[in-house]
Amino acid sequence: MSLKIVHVLLLLIFTAGLGKENKAFAQNIAGDTLRITIKEAEGRFLKNNLSLLAAQYQIDHEMAEIITASLFNNPEIGFENILYNPDTRKFFDMSYDGGQYTGLISQLFQTAGKRNKNIQLAKIGARQAGYEFFDLLRTLKYTLRTNFNKIYFQQASLDVYDQEISSLSTTLAAFKKQYAAGNIAQHELLRIQSQLYALQTEKNELQEDIDAAQYEFKLLIRVDPKIRILPMVGVLQPVKEKLAQVPYKLLLDSAYNNRYDLKLAKGNVAYSDLNLRLQQAMAVPDITVSLTYDKYGSTVRDYTGLGINIPLPLFNRNQGAIKQAKIAIQSSKNNLERQQDEMESEIDQSFQAAFRLEKLEESFDPGFKNDFNHLIEEVTKNYQKRNLSLLEFLDFYDSYKTNVVQYNELQMNRMNSLEQLNFVTGTQFFNK
Template sequence: MNKKILAFLILVWTTNQTVSQPDPASGGAPGSLGETLYTDAKIAAASGDQDRTQVRLDLAKAEELLWKNNLLLLAAKYDIDARKAGIEQAGLYANPNIFLDQSIYVEPSGRYFDSTRSGQTVFQIQQVFLLGGKIDKRVRVAELNAKMGEQEFYDLARALLTKLRRTFYFIHYYREAIAFYDKSLIALEKTVNSAELAYKRRAVLQSEVLRLKALLFFLRKEREDLRIKVLEKEADLRVLLNEESYKNQGIAIVPVLDLDFVEKAPIENLKLDAMLSKAREYRPDLKKAVHALRYEEANLELQHANAIPDLGIGPMYNRGGTAFQSYWGITAQFNIPIFDRNQGNIKAAEKNVQVRKQELKNLILEVENEVNVALATAKAKDNLYRKFRNTYTKDYSDLAEDMILSYEKRYISILEFADFFETYRSSIVEMLRLQTDRMEAIEGVNYSVGTGLIVPSPKTNGESGATEGGSK
């Protein structure tokens, strides 16, 4: 495969110089890398996107649509409302019990359901009073459960925002890589056509023509693999945004990046201690773990309260069933905690408190290491990018014209020429991948901290920078 790529690069660039003649109207110099040989329409036709409508989308608009339309976030909001309804339910008092006893048949009078003075009627109302502060403790447990639901929502939002931004950067840079392949493929197709004409004139061997066609197939397959990945990411983006105007498969989503932010992202200014402090403050999963511990502690208090029996008390009226014709009394009901003192639930709650403590300690360790790795990865990617962004590919681009002229005049061999352009192609593609990895690493920093530590600022004066906030 590498040999085929090498041969392809040789023929692409030699075709631009020896087979393709420059358009005098364009004013371009022969062999110039900056020369526009093909129109955008031709490139679109080669890329397979000529029938798709391109819609530009900036990151701020995408995040706004995510918060507004994402179905998972909407479902999480309903879950929070459901848990808050549990708070209302926990604070309600028990309903009163009504007891009615009416005689069916009275033998002396021979009447059925006799409700007069000759019959018997018993009527009783009883209200259960929860002792031991059960209601307040139930409300506390329900409140902590609702807070856990809120942190689950923010943790989900954190994951979805990170996925959105990474998908955004992936589509942008892979589209640039596809554009690089598109221009090369158009040149190769022109080379194949020229080689076929040369073969008819017996100027080249048939084996060279067949090898060119094979190269065209493999290069197009390599390009299509990238295009499929972009289509998959576009599908992910459509699911994340859930926007009606983007659901049509005939729409190609074109991300618009804040290039000033991309170039000046202040990664080198990040300090590990400050990041750890912000992670403890903002990480929703860490907050959820804290609330989970408090929830179990509140549940332990509730289980101790449940060991206290509740009191049922209320008035009673009995007509014709006692020594008095009309009897008024009061009833009381109280369970004696001899066998069941809720000891099993209390022990389980105590163990659950220990479980949550250990889980919290483990999560703190995970967060610290995650932040450390995210920072180290981001700095490594950023340093590599900044080291080569202005010299690495630029030097190859400046040297390309001289290499073409040298090959035309036979100053260099075909192997030297092929080696140079293979390195040049790899450099362009790898630089685009490095840019993608770098932006993903930046999002890894934001994700590990739990807030938008490095995100584009709102455009107020044309400048961009970093903002912070739990909603980012």
């Protein structure tokens, strides 16, 4: 067999390999595969995610604390009866002439607005639980959307590896026969083997990244781990949103208004302020009012008395708790300032990263991937005319793979940079 015939056979094998790979991929997605859009994924996430459900229970727990803080102290009632009366020689003597017993009822009244302050603290605690819930929602939603993008774009890159590996594997089998027949040189066979092994190694690394993203994504929406996720986003195309459409000041203002972790930090300051007032109020003694009845034990028969008990704040005036509350105020204020500084830095860094990726994407030619079929035809014609060598022909496929993978990675990074801006501002400005 002449070398020219081998070249033609190579082209047929490449074309057949691509067709077989596409058919195999279509059959694969017909199995245990969940085709899902980002909106459907978010719906499953909100309904099924266990972390969100646990956070909702925490809100209910804090709401119950408001009920507890609103309750008044229970009154206390006491009764005392004589154990043994030596005059009548009776145990538990309750007779009119010889019996003796005492009754007491008392009620504690909190002073200095302690009850109202406790109610307000419980309400702040409930709001804080709500802020924690929505901040958790913001974080998990960001993870969900970035993993969705990662699975989609890396799977698109993986398809290219599958196509080339399938084609090269078929080509390698054919070349081994031709090498055994003495029709091709050994270095050509080794060149194909080397490229095939390199592609398989790269594919394995990419597959590990996809598996990690699939694992986390399936946990978030809570589906069977054996199911394969297939993101549905329509035709692959450049990101349409431009940063210029959203002014930087709007991003910053939105973060100050919508970041729940910042609201949580502000709530901590309010909680600390109110807690200081509560601890200062705790230094004011509470009053216990009591009503007593004593049948025989007092100077008069059937004694009734009204009593008031007030502790004297001579030694314990809650000094330690008041000092701790003052320290907590300063600490919460410092934490708020730190969080504001971090937030502004995050927005600036995320904006600059998204801006660089936007410019880089604009420099790429999106028509490269769309025109691949036309390029294949041209390269094939030149290879048939012996204008291209085998190595040049294989290098074209390698260049195509590199460009597609790089472009997919750029698209993924670009979309995730916008998701990062959504995350740091607490607002869905992009990728709606």
